[in-house]
Amino acid sequence: MNIPQTNRQPVELSDQETANLLAKRHPQDVTDYFATDPNPDIRNLGRLSLRRNDINDLFALGDLCANRSLTDDGRLLVFYVGKTVIAYQKALRLADDDLDLALARRAIRNYVDWIVEQARASHSRRNIAVALWALAENEDSTETLRSEDNGLIQDLLDSYLEESPTKLVKATPDETSNGEDFTDISQLDNLSDSYFSDILEMPHVGSNRTTEDLTVVALPDFSETVNDLSQTVADMDELPSMGLSNTEFMSLSDTHLEQTALNSMASVERDPSYASRMLTEMPAARLPHDDDDEFAPGDWISNRYEVSDVKRGGMGVVYLGYDRDKKEPVAIKTFQSRFLDNERAVSRFNHEATTWIMLEKHRYIVQARRVETIAGRPHIILEHISGPEGMGSDLRSWIDRKRLDLPQSMEFGLHIALGMQHASQRVPGLVHRDLKPANILVTHDAIAKITDFGLVRSLEFTDVPLPGNDSDSDPNPRQNPSNRLTRSGAIVGTAPYMSPEQVEAKEVDLRADIYAFGCILYEMLTGQQIFKEKKFNAWKQAHLHQKPAFDAQFERELPMRLQALVMACLEKSPDNRPSNWGAIVDELAVIYEEVTGQKATLEITGPEMQLHELIDKGYSLTELHRMDEALAAYDRAIALQPDSALAWARKGRALRLMTRYDEAIACYDTAIEYFPRYGFAWRGKGLVLERMGRNEEALAAYQQATSIKPNEVWNWYNQADVMQNMSRYAEAVPLLNHALEIDPQHPNSWAKLGQVYRLMGKQEDAVYAYEKAIDLEPEYAWAHNGKGLALKTLNRYSDALVSFRRATQYQPNDVWHWYNLTEMLVELGQYNDALSPATQATRTDPTHAFSWAKLGQVMRHLNQNVDALDAYDHAIQIQPDYSWAINGKGIVLERMGRLEDALTCYNRAAEIQDDYIWHCWYNQGNVLALMGRYQEALPILQKVTQVMPAHAQSWARMGNALRNLKQPEDALKALQQATLLDPKYTWAWNETGITLEQLGRLDDALSAYQRAGNTAPKDPFYLTQQADILIQQGDNQQALDLLTQSLKLDPRNARMWA
Known part of the structure; x- marks a missing residue:
């Protein structure tokens, strides 16, 4: 078996x-x-x-x-x-x-x-x-x-x-x-899973990784043979790897404190054959904790929090969801089940939770509202942060997508500095130790907030050792605060943002965070990290010995005072850096006012703070699709401050997503009335106008938004989108090119460029643009679908089929992806394969008439006539004037022998007068001829040949009608036109033979039947036709040979035996 x-x-x-x-x-x-x-x-x-x-x-x-x-x-x-x-x-x-x-x-x-x-x-x-x-x-x-x-x-x-x-x-x-x-x-x-997880847990395999994410947790003193912890990390290249690359042993993605990382690092000290021996010996091992006590999307936590998404990284797990009691979005952080038995991991998480709660509420720190014990472990209930449309929720997204100009970079810098100033005041001696763009969240209205206090240390708490680290050497670390970090023996942080003292595991204070802040500010201003390194040891040497500098371009463009502030933060010695966050806030505020002419906002309290919280709540509720509650939050914000353009614009966005377009326009207009140069409101208004089909007005709104924010890629994209809607393709191309100059990694602009090129008939250019979009976002279903359409036009059918399949895979809830896949299979004649996606299309959207009609076509080709009729009826019920479906139903009825019903369908389809009408005319003429009503069929077929002179079937059927109307000469002319258009048209050649036979031109008739037989060599009928002519000509032996040959093909044919 x-x-x-x-x-x-x-x-x-x-x-x-x-x-x-x-x-x-x-x-x-x-x-x-x-x-x-x-x-x-x-x-x-x-x-x-x-x-x-x-x-x-x-x-x-x-x-x-x-x-x-x-x-x-x-x-x-x-x-x-x-x-x-x-x-x-x-x-x-x-x-x-x-x-x-x-x-x-x-x-x-x-x-x-x-x-x-x-x-x-x-x-x-x-x-x-x-x-x-x-x-x-x-x-x-x-x-x-x-x-x-x-x-x-x-x-x-x-x-x-x-x-x-x-x-x-x-x-x-x-x-x-x-x-x-x-x-x-x-x-x-x-x-x-038990033996494998205890033997060697493989960290993530990372290849094309940005160095910003090269996070290090280096643990010294694993044995007497390793003294330099930095070299331990650098020597990862020499690890015994069971055939895997070194990147498969060390994650380069985020801050790691979990046992997995420690096991892989500790493996440096093991016998090189350790991993392979352990894998073959398969020793008995403890069972890992079941993950059943973790939650999944759709679950309820404590019968209060509805989980909508789950994020995991390092030791932690974060549930994004909705608080049913407070009626607001939340993020809930805890540690993963596999660390339940790890006392140090639990202690470190408790340390983080306590620190976060002590920070209390601040505009520029992600707020921890409370800590709850759920399923035996602490959970931090955090505010929910939703990033702007089309962007990630962290600062890394802003940097990568090149969305930062000088004022915005300074604003974010102020937000970070103000947040850290508050944190260090609330928790004396606090050091974050992992400030980096990924740990700065950015709200929908461009407010930067510090998050992730998992590595924090302070004067209030013992620095909890990393899981798996031996702290027995220091039984009472509280008595020796200066040795606390060194004694725990850990380098922690993210390589591109670690201070010189951090990479050497020396004592750190808030000035280490100020160094990280300098790295972040440098990157926001330039789009580049301070050094161009890849591995930890290279980063270590750069932080210790290499002097950072601005390129000549930025030296010219950036204010000298701002450059000096950045370089002061990046001094090698902590003593030469600003000594506190207040000094940075003061200096950056002055520079901001010099550059923009406006005073920096340093604090938001009272009613203004409440206003922003309500707007944030409304935005997050919108992201969770709780639209009525979102509108209620916006209304409360507007009641608090009726002239808040931000509140009106965000309410307009919610109404737009609810397709309440007139109300949305009114909200956007109110926002613009209070703040005429509000680019977001102009863009939102344009989106609504475009949805309403008011393209010229939408274009004007987008242009206004672009004049206000010329470096916003979506403003250029939206102009191109409305140009495409108006078929002004040539004008859309330069707009999209400009968008891609602003952000070359904007997949939407590449995909839209592909669509525009496809509609212009430039299919090769379209495929290239779609592929660029897919390279940036491999699961971009719309781009896969568009690429499939372009490939189909290029007759690259197998490649198109792959693209359509990927579109259905990545976005299975889009009916058009299933429809296009079905249509491609139909055009390839693969009707059995087409049945499943055709059925799936009707399940995805039961109101999609086109999919029901396509399903009817597939079933018709599979000779499932009853089911085909049912599918066509569904399509017609949804869209009564759908001529293609009505015509298809007629074809099925015709095949079932219900010619009168078929004619009724063809007549009805022809009355609709759309681009498909000539097909309906042909079918009318064809079925009338089948019914012997040649006089009625003739004028209809003549009309088809005038409209579509290249349609061979119409010429052939017209020839058939003329022959039956005793007009053989005219019939012959029509049939000659059919065979000229399609030399392999078997039925037309047979009709030609019959007509010539009627005219007494037996030799020509024989020749026509031979042409018919050549195009259908396995059909004995045409051999019989030839034999009839030969018998009439007295050539009985040759006729007998042909009849013998035909009987071999069909031995049960009584006519041939006769």
Whole structure:
């Protein structure tokens, strides 16, 4: 019995596409069963599957694991048996159509039956135990255990309990796996994971990583052989790697304090063969904590907080959601389940929670509202931060997308400095130790807020050792504050933002954070990090010895006083840096006023603070799609300050998203009335006008927004979008090019450029632009769909098919992606393959008339006429004037022999008078001819040949009508035109032969029948036609040869025998 397989294949990606996907860190890269598998094929596909929600990945993973679940000597490996079942069971949960659901169930049942068969055949207690486990998992499923399984389990148990098992176990026959009898096994998230996680947990594999994310947790004194902790990090290149690159051992993505990082670092001290020996020996190990006490989207925490999204990184997990009691968005942070038994990790998190609460409320710090104990562990309830539309929620997004000008950079700098000034006042001696763009969140209205106090130390708290670090050498660290960090033996922080004293594990104070602030301010002003390094040791040497400087361009453009402030913050010696945050705030405020002519806002309190909180609440509620509550928050803000342009504009945005366009316009107009140069309000008004089809007015609004904020990429994009709507493609191109000059990494502008080029007929340019968008955002479904349309026009059908499939994979809820995939398959004649996506299109949007009509077309080609009629009727019910669907219904009725009903459909379709009308005319003429009503058919067919003179079928059918109306000469002319247009048109050649035969031109008729036979060599009818002519000419022997040949093709044809 062969190993059962589903034979599903994952979506193919190019090497570059794969690299782009894997370059983005996923929090489960170090914990997922498949992403950490020793086999490279399984590991690679496992990591890909974490980054795309594709059921085919799970089927393929199950197949790969199934193929590895039996050794050459007949041993079942529970490690891969378990993973196989997990993969198929996950596919079962993900399945959203009957086809995938049935396949997943069949895969589980067939595989379990195969496992039992192997146990029966091997007489091995090990294999019997594996089979018992597999059957037990099925018994725990949501479906009823098959009756035959009860006896089978008993037989297996009896065999297992025998001292020398030789009893043959009765296996379930293969014939019972009929696709109807399946079980939905429960989740097996802990299976076979215990030994692997304790041996060597692989951190994330990162390749195309920016150095901003090169985060270091270096731990000295692992043994007497390693004295220099920085060299420990630098020597990662020399790690024994089981065939993996050094980047597969060390995550470069964010601050790591978890045991995973420590294990991988500690492996430097181990015997180089350690990992491989441990993998083969497979020692017994403790079971990891189950993640069932963590929450998933859709769950409720404490029957109060509704989870909408989950973010993981390092030790932490953050739940984004909605507080039902307070009716406001929240973010809830705690530590992951796998650290529950790690006292130091728990202590460090408690330290973070206490610090955050002590900071209290401040405009420029993410607010911790309270700490709650949930499921036995502390959870920090934080304010929810939503970034601007089209942007991430942190400062890194602003830098990468080049959205910072000089005033905005200084404003953000003031926000950070003010936030840190408040923090150091509230918590004496506080040092953040990990200030970086990723730890600065930015709200929708451009307010920067400091977050992530996981590495903080202060005079109030012992610096909690890193998990796994030995602190026994300092039994009472409170008595020696100066040695606290050094004694705990840790370099912590993110390499590009670490001060010289930090990289040497010396004592640090707030001046280390001021150095990090200088790094951030430099990067905001230039778009570049202070040094161009890649590895930690190089960063260390640069921070210690290399002098930072501005390039000549920035020396010319930036105020000298601002440059001096940045360089003061970046001094190597802490004594030469500003001594406190107040000094930075004062100096930066003066520079800001000199540059902008406006006083900097240093504090917001009282009613203004309340106003901003209400607006923030409304925006976050909008992001959570709680629109009525969002409007209520905005109304409260407006009641507090009726002339707040920000509140009116944000309310307009919410109304726009609710498609209440007239009300939205009124709100935007009010905002503009109070603040005429409010670019956001002008842009929002343009969006509403565009949705309303008022394109010229929308364009004017976008142009006004652009004049106010010329460096905002969306303003240029929106102008191009409305130009495209008005078919002014040539004017859209330079607008998009300008947008891409501002932000070359703006995928939307690349995709829009692709669309414009496609509509201009420049398909190669379109494909290039779409591919640029996809390179930047590999799961950009709209770009994949557009690329497919361009490739289709270029007749690159197989490539187009791949693009359409990817569009459906990445955005399965968009009906047009399914429609375009179906249409491509139809055009390729792959009707069986087209049935599933056509059906999925109608499920995705049951009101989409085009998809119902396309489903009718597919079923018509599959000869499922009754179902095809039903699909066409659905389309017509939704859109009664849909001529293409009405015409298609007529074709089905015609094939069913219901010619009068078919004619009624064709007549109705022709009355609609759209671009499809000539098809309807042809079908009218055709069915009238089939009914013998040639006189009525003739003028209709003549009209078609005038409108579409290249349509061979119309000429042929007109010739047929003329012949039956006893006008053979005119018929011959029409038929000659048909065969001239299509030399392989078999029916037209046959009609020509009949007409010539009527005219007595037997030689010419014979020649026409021969041409018909040549185009359809397997059809005996045309051989018979030739034989008839030969008999009339007296050439009986040749006629006999042809008839003999035709009888070989169709021996049951009575006419030929006669």
